[in-house]
Each structure stands twice: as structure tokens, then as C-alpha cells.
Amino acid sequence: MLTALTHSFIYVLDHDEALDFYVGKLGLELGMDADLGPFRWVTVHVPGRPESQIVLSTPEMGHDDETAAAIRVLVSKGAGNGVIFSVDDCRKTYEDLVAKGVEFTQEPTEHFYGIDCGLRDPFGNAMRITQPATGPIEIPSPEEFAAESR
Amino acid sequence: MVRVDAASRRMLRARDEMDRAYDKPLDVPALAKVAMTSEAHFIRTFKATFGETPHRYLQRRRLERAMALLRETERPVTEICLDVGFASLGSFSRTFSRVVGMSPSAYRLAWRTGAGTAGYVPTCVVMSWTRPSDARQNRSFGEAGGDGSP
Numbered sequence: 001m002l003t004a005l006t007h008s009f010i011y012v013l014d015h016d017e018a019l020d021f022y023v024g025k026l027g028l029e030l031g032m033d034a035d036l037g038p039f040r041w042v043t044v045h046v047p048g049r050p051e052s053q054i055v056l057s058t059p060e061m062g063h064d065d066e067t068a069a070a071i072r073v074l075v076s077k078g079a080g081n082g083v084i085f086s087v088d089d090c091r092k093t094y095e096d097l098v099a100k101g102v103e104f105t106q107e108p109t110e111h112f113y114g115i116d117c118g119l120r121d122p123f124g125n126a127m128r129i130t131q132p133a134t135g136p137i138e139i140p141s142p143e144e145f146a147a148e149s150r
Numbered sequence: 151m152v153r154v155d156a157a158s159r160r161m162l163r164a165r166d167e168m169d170r171a172y173d174k175p176l177d178v179p180a181l182a183k184v185a186m187t188s189e190a191h192f193i194r195t196f197k198a199t200f201g202e203t204p205h206r207y208l209q210r211r212r213l214e215r216a217m218a219l220l221r222e223t224e225r226p227v228t229e230i231c232l233d234v235g236f237a238s239l240g241s242f243s244r245t246f247s248r249v250v251g252m253s254p255s256a257y258r259l260a261w262r263t264g265a266g267t268a269g270y271v272p273t274c275v276v277m278s279w280t281r282p283s284d285a286r287q288n289r290s291f292g293e294a295g296g297d298g299s300p
Contacts, residue, residue: 013155069154069155072154072155073154073155073158075155076154076155076156076157076158076159076162077158077159077161077162077199077200078162078165078166103163103166105166105169105170106170120162120166123159124158124159124162
């Protein structure tokens with residue numbers, strides 16, 4: 001039986017710029033920044049939660065030049081995948097991050113599951129920050145879920 | 151020579167602006183400014199990046215929101231039209247009918263009678279729902295000449 005999710009991967013186009021954003025602005029903690037020769041292994045994690053690391057990997061890691069270039073374009077046009085973080089106060093976090101110049105795609109919005117907002121990292125990766133609803137959540141039908149997804 | 155991924159990232163910013171501010175009177179000069187490029191270059195580069203013109207992308211975004219409001223609210227069509235950023239009822243109805251294959255009120259009725267009473271979604275509604283979000287299968291979207299049949 002699998003017991004935990006320990007590492008997720010996000011493509012970033014530059015490690016230093018990525019650390020400025022993920023650590024300097026989002027406030028994640030640096031897990032590891034190691035020069036392994038052919039590549040640099042950089043991970044970050046939510047403060048106090050080192051058991052789940054995000055690996056900030058560059059398209060060049062393990063790929064030929066043409067493939068890496070294609071990945072860079074895909075990330076830049078928003079075709080990459082992202083992650084979702086939890087916070088206690090979505091609106092306050094939003095205000096703090098706006099002040100730091102973070103690029104938001106959606107202001108804090110109320111949903112059945114809580115309040116959340118959308119943003120992009122400097123490279124085009126989408127992420128969301130959710131303040132989970134308190135108390136019992138009424139799960140909507142797929143149609144209602146689709147309709148409120150804005 | 152501008153790096154392709156840098157240009158894509160700027161186009162993504164303009165696309166995010168359409169997703170976020172679809173209810174505002176967005177025009178090409180405003181979006182080109184977001185993308186930090188000239189107007190002519192903007193339309194061409196956006197299409198090269200995302201496979202459709204900015205105009206068509208914005209129309210799809212607005213129609214998708216209009217369809218959700220028609221399904222989930224009791225608001226009159228005239229209000230929904232303005233809510234999602236169309237300037238006139240005429241252009242909203244024409245565009246909606248051409249793309250979805252039926253008028254806004256017919257769509258609302260078809261959705262409710264089909265999805266609400268029988269517990270299933272009629273094929274014509276499934277087709278019309280899925281159509282605007284599927285750019286690849288409807289290349290003529292937004293262009294003149296379609297016969298508008300479902």
C-alpha cells in the first residue's frame with residue numbers, strides 16, 4: 001500500500017527566479033538546493049510541512065534541447081499543471097501577495113468548498129489558494145459544480 | 151529575436167485578462183497593451199500561440215458564462231447579455247445562436263426540460279454545451295457563413 005505523496009513537480013524556467021517567487025513571495029520554505037552535477041535539485045515546501053516537497057525542475061533536466069524548448073513554450077502559454085495550497089484567510093493572503101506584485105488570475109471567490117483565488121507563477125504555471133469552508137460541505141451535483149466554476 | 155516562450159507568456163497575460171475581465175468592454179488596443187505589443191502583432195501572435203483570434207477567444211469566454219447563467223439563474227436574457235460583456239442584445243443573440251445552434255431562451259428551456267425532468271441531458275443540449283469550449287472541432291466559430299444548425 002502506498003503511504004504518502006512526498007514529491008510533486010513543477011516546471012520552472014529559471015531556478016533563481018523560481019526561488020524568488022516560491023520562497024520570497026509565496027513564503028514557502030526551501031527544502032533542498034543541491035548541485036548534483038548535471039542538474040540542480042531544488043525543492044520547496046509549505047512552512048512546517050517538509051513531508052510534501054515541490055520539486056522545482058527545469059525543462060532541461062533529462063530532456064534534449066528540442067523537447068526542453070517545447071516544454072518552455074507550453075509552460076509559458078499556461079499549458080502546464082499547477083498546485084493548490086490551503087490558507088486560513090484567503091482574502092488577507094490575496095492582499096499580501098498583490099502587494100508583493102504576484103500576478104492573480106482571479107480574486108478571492110466564494111465556492112461551496114470555501115474561498116479561493118487563482119494566480120500564476122512568473123513562468124505561467126497556474127495555482128490556487130483555498131481557504132477551506134468550515135463545517136459540513138454540501139457537495140453539488142456535477143452540473144451545479146460545472147455551473148459555478150468561473 | 152524575442153524568445154518564443156517570453157512572447158507566449160505575454161499572450162497568456164492577455165488571455166488571463168479576457169478570462170478575468172470578460173464582462174468589461176475589452177478591445178484589441180487594451181489587450182495589446184496587457185501583452186506589451188502592437189495591435190497588429192498582438193492578433194497574429196495570439197492566434198499563433200492559442201490557435202484562435204483574441205476576438206474568438208473572448209466570445210467563447212462570454213458565451214460560456216452566458217450559458218452558465220442561463221442554466222443556473224432566472225435572470226432575463228437581456229441582463230445576462232450585458233452581464234457577460236456583450237454590448238447589444240442583437241449581437242449577443244446572433245452570436246449565441248450561431249455558436250450554440252439555438253437562441254438563448256431556447257437553450258435555457260432545453261436545458262431545464264431535458265436535464266431537470268427526465269434526469270438525463272438531451273443530445274442536442276450536450277452538443278451545444280460542449281461546442282463552444284471545443285475550439286478544435288469548430289474552426290469556423292465566430293466567423294460568418296455557418297448555417298447555425300445544431
